[in-house]
Amino acid sequence: MTHTHNQMNFKPFELEYIQSKWEQIVDFNLTESGVHPISTLDLVQGDESKITELLGTELNYPHVNGNPELRQNIANLYDGAVWDKNVLVTVGAAEANDIIMKTLLEPGDEVATLTPTYKQVWGIAENMGHTVRPFHLRPETGWALDIDDMNAQVNEKTKIIAIVNPNNPTGHIFTEAEMDAVIKAADRVGAWILADEVYRGAERLREDETPSFYGRYERVLALGSMSKAYGLPGLRVGWIIGSADTIEDVWRRHEYSTITATMLSNHLAAYALSEEVRPRLIQRTRDYIRKGYPILQEWMEDQEGLFSYTPPEASAVTFVKYHLDINSTELMETLCREASVFVGAGDSFGMDYHLRIAFGQEKEVLDEAFGRIRNTIQRLQG
Ligand SMILES: Cc1ncc(COP(=O)(O)O)c(C=O)c1O
Structure with missing residues (x-):
């Protein structure tokens, strides 16, 4: 090349x-x-009035942090999340991961990440010059988290522990004990947990949805997306859930990176996440x-x-x-x-x-x- x-x-x-x-x-x-x-067409089930409404939508900028109805529907997916404080709508989970890294990482910080994994956060951290320490899900134990390995990789320099749960590529869902171990490791050194939860809702074996890390520990940024569990990757809508002041901080990065997702995608995502359609x-x-x-x-x-x-x-x-x-x-x-x-x-x-x-x-x-x-x-x- x-x-x-x-x-x-x-x-x-x-x-x-x-x-x-x-x-x-x-x-x-x-x-x-x-x-x-x-x-x-299938999303709106051929509903003529919805189609007319969509075609009549002015293609202005939407609320740049996500339209209120969409943020409300997202907040409903998390215990204790408030729509106008804890939610930022992004251009896919891709933007969410990117701006979280740019918001949190300072010179000298390290990132601990689970592996195997979707390597976006890993690559961004390396490109920003940070040391990345992987810890393993082990194939020989049915992709269980190697908790000792994680504890060995998390140290005083660790700013972020990056998790993908449910996991891509293995499809593993953390047990309660594994979630607790991650929180304990983060708490020990004051690290953030970046919980990429885009496969939440796409469970194969169980009916209840995978629990979020949000609300279990103070320094959590959780993210979701329309791409995986909802079959709508072309909408390019994702989101970040976190404490009010951190959401403000990542929003400042969002203004530099994309300003906003589109008007139509905000509408369609709000519709897709409504109680009737979701x-x-x-x-x-x-x-x-x-x-x-x-x-x-x-x-x-x-x-x-x-x-x-x-x-x-x-x-x-x-x-x-x-x-x-x-x-x-x-x-x-x-x-x-x-x-x-x-x-x-x-x-x-x-x-x-x-x-x-x-x-x-x-x-x-x-x-x-x-x-x-x-x-x-x-x-x-x-
Ligand atoms: C774990 C994970 N996070 C983020 C993304 C990016 O998703 P989006 O389409 O919402 O940007 C993907 C896509 O494959 C993914 O697997």
Whole structure:
């Protein structure tokens, strides 16, 4: 790669970079951690008056911190959150993570992050010159948090403990004991917990939603998004929940980065999170996840001994170890080129010899895509 700018010390966000490269070219994109997106028409269920209202919306700036109805509907998802004090609407969880890092980190601060994980926070911290100390979810214990490892990585310099719960890529949901351990570690050194909870609502095995870190400890910034549990990634709406003064501080960063999400996305997100509509979207997401996963599992079982895995508790992806002597990025690229099927490489999440496979699609799509992966793997096995 040749660069026209000084990129010497800059590390690209590898997962998103690889996705931009392949996702529009391949026949089957199995890297989406959310389920198949819903259309605008299906979202409003063909409701003529809603459609007329949407088309008549003036495309002005909305409330730049999120329109009141949207903030109210978001606040309703958290015990004790107040809509006009504790909520900031952002352009996706992506902006939320970015401005939180810029607000909290000062020179010399360290970040402790769980791994494997979505490496946005990790990459931002490194690009800002901070030391990042990973601690592990362990495959050998069904992706349980290694609490001793975490405690060893959190020290007096740790400003942020970054968590993705439910986790991407493993689908692990923290137990109460794991949540308590994270809070205890943060409290010991006065660190913040950055709780990325974008998969909350996308549970596969349980009906109750994953509890938030918000309200359990003073220095928590929790975030959510329309992209995963609601099937609306194209809205580009996310949010941050936190104490009133911290929300003010991150808002000051939001003004520099994007000013605001759009008027239409504020309207549509408020509608999607309303009491009447939200349960339908959560059910739709869970239906995809609950129907898709058994198809993947059966396909993996069919190839005896090739894969080891712990079934995901939430999200539309799972992180599986493959027993082949080939690097995960190489395998991912071979599958893109030969099978036109795109899956996530373990390397992108900090763990080689794994693939992150998405299953939140229709059965016909999964059957065809998995069949093609099998053909390529059989060729690789000789
Ligand atoms: C854990 C996690 N956080 C944040 C994001 C970004 O989400 P958004 O579309 O809301 O910007 C993703 C997307 O894959 C994710 O998996």
